[in-house]
Amino acid sequence: MAEPAYIVTSDSETTGEEKPSTFSEIAIGIDIGTSQCSVAMWSGSRVELLKNTGNQKIMKSYVTFKGNTPSGGVCSQLSHEDEMLSGATIFNMKRLIGRVDTDPVVHASKNLPFLVQTLDIGVRPFIAALVNNMWRSTTPEEVLAIFLVELRAMIEAQLKRRIRNVVLTVPVSFSRFQLTRIERACAMAGLHVLRLMPEPTAVALLYAQQQQQNAHENMGSGCEKIALIFNMGAGYCDVAVTATAGGVSQIKALAGSTIGGEDLLQNMMRHLLPESGNLFQNHRVKEIKRMGLLRVATQDAIHQLSSQTSVQVDVDLGDGLKIWKTVDREEFEEVNRKVFEKCESLIIQCLKDAKVEVEDVNDVIVVGGCSYIPRVKNLVANTCKGKELYKGMNPLEAPVCGAALEGAVASGINDPLGNLDLLTIQATPLAIGIRADGNKFVPVIPKDTAMPARKELVFTTIHDNQTEALIIVYEGEGEKAEENHLLGYFKIMGIPAAPKGMPEINVCMDIDAANVLRVLAGVVMPGSRKPAIPVMEVRMPSVDDGHGWCAEALNRSYGASLDLVTLQNKA
Amino acid sequence: MTDIPFSFSTFDRRIKLSQFSSSHCIQSQISPLTSTTLSFPLYPSLQNIPMSLTLNLTPLTAVTTTLRSPPRVAMIRAFTATIDSRRPASLYEVLRIKQNASAVEIKSAYRNLAKVYHPDSALRRSESDQRDFIEIHDAYETLSDPSARAVYDLSLMSARGGGGSFSSLVAPNSSSGLYHQTRKWETDQCW
Structure with missing residues (x-):
């Protein structure tokens, strides 16, 4: 019998109360997204992203169950697309974690190529991976913990030391119960959560550092700057308004919702194959394969529509079911009109809550995987009265860099050049x-x-x-x-x-x-x-x-x- | 301010200091810094929970960390000297500004203090008493809102019987002198 992939080190639900004496260790910043994940840490002079053995900085967030040894996306060399078809891979755990089976987000996840079963009475959904034609049950916490163990092994191998403290980014809309689930998964993986940062506030901290560095270079520009941060990934869309001066980032308002690339993808899948919901209901092996094929093809199409105005979708789902369709960008935008409207309303709400007029916003920052979608960039710019979007941040790396900065700051690390002379004054999202x-x-x-x-x-x-x-x-x-x-x-x-x-x-x-x-x-x-x-x-x-x-x-x-x-x- | 009604802000100090004083009016005796040094961990038992690392890795040679921990005690001592020994009586004293401070001065003072008293701040580590920052933030909340500030100013005046301490309200125009001296990390004048 093989060793289990992880060991629960502490059954304590209480990971909060931090020990003053552990501050000598620098905390690692981890951004576990719904679809992608990255790790960064303060290297002594700047933030560095860590790479996996495949030389990737951005890794896919998923875990594949095979026999007794599940393996995650951290070091797995197999391509995600192939594995996804088998039903043995669990992903989107960030959308599922801490939710009960009456939650519409859980219901929307029934379209995923693994088993999400609900009884619709307010209990945990049943989640399972197909291993050797057998449904092996798991939980989002377990999947996340397995992934984190792999991530930890990767970090420790590179740093040649044990790590314990981490700063994780979380969606704004997470309830406190969901936050405890993230902490639980970390505890299962032997990691201590120093901070859970709402994603846009991590970006805000990075922005505060950039502004401070600019202020040092040209004296006299140390004025308070208001930034609107829009972060849309695969699972969540978050907005923050922050006031920054002298390295202090004060979060004035937060807004978040469970909408993201996953919704765009599902809407598109329904558009390409209207009966897709019924088609996959029984979760037979063949249906799962179809579901995976359709998913991959749709995802590719959406990615291509970010750079070109129309795309040819050509996918054979087997048994004579073929999709051969040209989709143009307008069609994609129309299919997802409601999602984009929700994004706009989040921005408007956040500005209102912050009591900030659009005219007073100095910088508009758009990050996250969905920031590559032209419609997303446009809607943010338009809602902010046509303001040019902030350049100087990598849309995929900004949150993890902010988390790494917070990790260094909260660990009490000093930087002689003042690059860590930073502070985030967080705000309650709910x-x-x-x-x-x-x-x-x-x-x-x-x-x-x-x-x-x-x-x-x-x-x-x-x-x-x-x-x-x-x-x-x-x-x-x-x-x-x-x-x-x-x-x-x-x-x-x-x-x-x-x-x-x-x-x-x-x-x-x-x-x-x-x-x-x-x-x-x-x-x-x-x-x-x-x-x-x-x-x-x-x-x-x-x-x-x-x-x-x-x-x-x-x-x-x-x-x-x-x-x-x-x-x-x-x- | 003779009758202090029960509230948790006073209550919390009573928990922490009950071994040292039996007085009910503890508030007046505590300075922000003495309460800092006297605060006990609320959950002593939790601090001892071991979180051992049980991942089965081959042993790696530990690299000596070159991280520099801040000279905490010295820092805090240094700040002690700058702080009044009694509990600040007004929100202006909490922010260490004059009563006629401008909105910009209030904001600047708030951020300066946040840098020092926020629990995450690099200057003040784990010994910090969070009440201080909450107090500072609450003072800022009130004073940065013009209407709330006006109401507060009125209440200050009536509390003082409408006379006597008016001098602080009509203080000479040199109000910015105080905070210019205390700024440590900010390079510029306008925010």
Whole structure:
């Protein structure tokens, strides 16, 4: 029996609290994208991207299962396209990680040439790879961990030392629960997450460094600069507005959505073969092969449409099913009109949230795999009133370079030339609050609050002599509680009997620089300055899978009996 | 400011300092830096979780790292000298600016302080107390918003009985002198 490819080194879900003493090791920046991945680190004078044995800086993010030894895209020499057809390869794990089977993104992933099965009740989807005509089950965390182990081996072989600390880039729209899944995958691979950076904020840090270097060269240009960063990869589209001066990048607003190259690809596949959804439903070996063939052909066509105005798609799916079609760029843009509209709305939303007028934006930066698509470049430029796009960043390497810079900065590395005299003041991408005032979501820490953050709100009881209250913590932007991600819940007991509206229930939320969230709740009776009962402190997220079920069960069992309302007369 | 209502910003300091003082009005006794040096890890047990590396690699000869860790203690001592020993009373004192500071001065002061007090900052490492940065940011939030600043200025005046400390409001025009002296990393005047 062969050794398993990875060993779970720590079952602890808590990877946050960092040790002050580990700061001597420089953290590696890793950008694991939905389709591609890259690694970079601060070399002492600049950021360097690490290459795999095939001399590639950008590697495909996938894992192929064969027998007992899965192998990832880090060092595998086989071409992705051939392997994808067999059903043994799992990819797009970044789209699947931390999602339940009612999520539309999971449903859209059923078109992938491996098994994604849903029961549509709010549990983990069943994911499996076809190995020797047998479905071998796995999880997105496991796939990611296998990939990270390979990545780690590659880095360690090159650096000739062990590595532990990493800075990973993540999509803006990831919930805190999804972030814990990424941390879990890293822990499984023996890596410690120093920071999880939203992708555009990593780009913002690189931009801050470039601006600072420019400022050094020509004195007098150290003014505050506002940059809009648009990052669209295969899985996610993220926007950030940042204000930069003197190496300090302050994130003013973030916006993100689960749209990306994968959606463009699926829309195109449906366009080329309208019945493709039904065709692949049963996931037979032959169907998987067809699905793979169509995927590869469509992907190639989209890539070619970035440089030419029309493309000939010619693919034989077997059993007399052939696609022979000319697709031009307008057709591609029309098929994906909704995706591009969503991109525009994200930019507009982000500028609005940042309270920045388009005219005040100094630089517009477009990065990510989709930045090669002419329509994407145009829509960003047009939304920013025709501003010329920022040059001087490699669209595929910018996020990983930013992550490597953050790795060096957060590891306490000093650069004598001041190239690491940098700082990112992160902002919360989603609001965090509790359920109160009926079924409303009441944010305690609003969206786009600078981190570290600490905010509190005072609530009170809705019934006379209410001695217990349920604090249900959500994250998101929805007005109703259930439209948001459930992070956890706890009950306050022993509230002194009093008329409704009297006890002051103080709910405090604290996010530290490592993005660890703690929720504290204390009860104070009017006229007293001391808490009436011991204060509760809970680290969140504390819920595991099946968040939907949790909230429903709480509602069913308690209804409004343990509810709270906001206390208006207290700030 | 005689009656301090229960809030977590005061409460947190009480947790940290409960061994040292039984007073309820701890706030007035703490300077940002003493609370820094006294803060305990909230989760001492977590810090000991071993995260061993179990990847089966052939042993590689470890290369001595040439990374230079910053001279933390010395740095922090140096800053101690520049900081007032009592808790800042107003948001202007938090940002160390005059009450008639311009918007540009406020922004500049905020970034200067962020460079020092943000937990990620290269100048102040793990010993840092994050409350400091949150306090600085909250002060900046209020003072950088003209209407919020006006409301705050009014509350300051009424808190002082409308008189007495008006001198700080009508201070002479040399307000920028203070922060020009303290800037360390910024090369230019305009942002």
